[in-house]
Amino acid sequence: MELNEKSFERLSSEEKHSDEIVRPAISYWADAWRRLKKNPIAMISLVVLIISILLAIFGPYLVKYKFDAQDYKVLDNRPSAAHWFGTDNLGRDLWARCWVGARVSLYIGFVGTLIELIIGCIYGGICGYFGGAVDLILMRVIEVLSSIPYLIVVILLLLVLPKGIGTLIFAMCIMGWTGIARLVRGQIMQLKNSEYVMAAQALGSKPMRIIIKHLLPNTLGIIITYMSMDIPAYIFEEAFLSFLGLGVQPPKTSLGALVSTGQGVMTNHPYQLFIPCSIICIIVLAFNVFGDGLTNALDPKQRQ
Template sequence: MTINEDMIRKVDRNTLMSDQIVRENISYWQDAWRRLRRNPVAMASLVVLFLILCYAILGPIIRGADYITIAAKYKNTKPNGTFWFGADSLGRDLFSRVAIGTRISVSVAIAASLVQIVVGCIYGGVMAYFGGIVDEIMMRIIEVLNSIPSLIITILIMILLGNGMIPLLIALCIASWTGTARMIRGQVMQLRESEYVLAAQTLGASHTRVIGKHLLPNTLGLLILNASTSIPAVIFDETVLSFLGIGVQPPKFSLGTLISLGQDMMSFYPYQLLYPAGILCLMVLAFNLFGEGLRDALDPKLRN
């Protein structure tokens, strides 16, 4: 077949470019953020968490009231223009005390979650990478710890170490790292057969470099998700322990301490229980809803 000039249609370059469908090439994290922004429940939860954290940090500064000194003439004052959340049984400003209690509860939860992630990440990465007898022994240790309820382990450690923030932090970390270790173990066992890991081993990379450079960084999405779900669980555990009187002790106080004190006055002054319990419920709910939205956003199977 002979092709002549009449059979060739000339196309303008501008017309050709306008007919193309161009889609921006975005990274995994950019796509995750895009999908998270499209989740109204997750974004609303993020706003609520931001407001609660601002309240915990700036609340006592904005209020400017003394929340430590006992003022008997103001005891059990109901909420008004002077005491926004009312005053407790010793006349101390409840607005500032709830803010400080929220700050301490969140600080303990974040610190415990970070330690839990670091310990679980190292432990799970080591037993998954080496496998064999190492994996068997380390996995049996996790199973033994998991066979004992975490609350019992925490209480036993608190009995041995005493009350206070440091013993509480140690107890919460010891009782909660096993779940992170098992999650990291499963992920690393999938990644260790990847081509880039085999290439690094072939080039003579040390075990520490392979685990720290190639395996653990690829579990970052799981670690972020684990942190978003473990923080509310730790907040709840700390509140329960402080409520039972084996957590944060006076003169320091957390939401659990305030809820315990508010329970004693619930029949006559319910607002002393309502405000700390309301902040706790709202914060844990917002963390859980944000964690669910983050899980959907980080799921590679849902990426378009």
């Protein structure tokens, strides 16, 4: 007897099979982006950040005035059609100065965070992977650095080294990497006993290759989240140090330097203080809110 499809009776009218894939497979990063897009506050913050970065790059070129050009005919002019943010006590256009200052502040934030991540990830990776005496000694170094007051280190470095952007970044990075080093160390200690790490060890891979090629990429979610929180911290620290006169020095400027200048004339010309303060608040708040949304989006426990 020949068997074919007509020889059997169909018991169910459902056309879909029980083992049919009804939802396409989606990667971790694609799922994180999907969840991030569902967070309207985080997306608004991302748009604000993009606009702020674009204005920091191209904003000074939208007006015909250079940020350091002085015009004694327009001293302390309020915002107008000619000078959108007004002028300062030397007749310099505040629109150009604010966005050049934002450029410097963002540059310090991004470069400082990048240097901190490179040092902290490698240091924490070595601590977590080797463990034992290596981890014990290196972690004591972190504890010593963390116990030293940050402002004292910056002041001492500025007394020895010439003031400038490079010195400021160096002073902030020399102690700022300890936080990410601790986070990476904890993640590496959890991941180093994974099967893919054992397979790499069995194939004869060197420890640094295992750390860089296998372990650190699996901590990328934590690193990105930390970076989104660390950039505004650097921007705020730069503003604080420049406000105290320890940061960016003339003729260069930054948002902190503009706040320091505006603080001296806030009684008669409050816009010179209010405008750069508002830009700092908007950028720092946007970074923090976006960082919160990114933390939730990259959390594997919330993946569906």
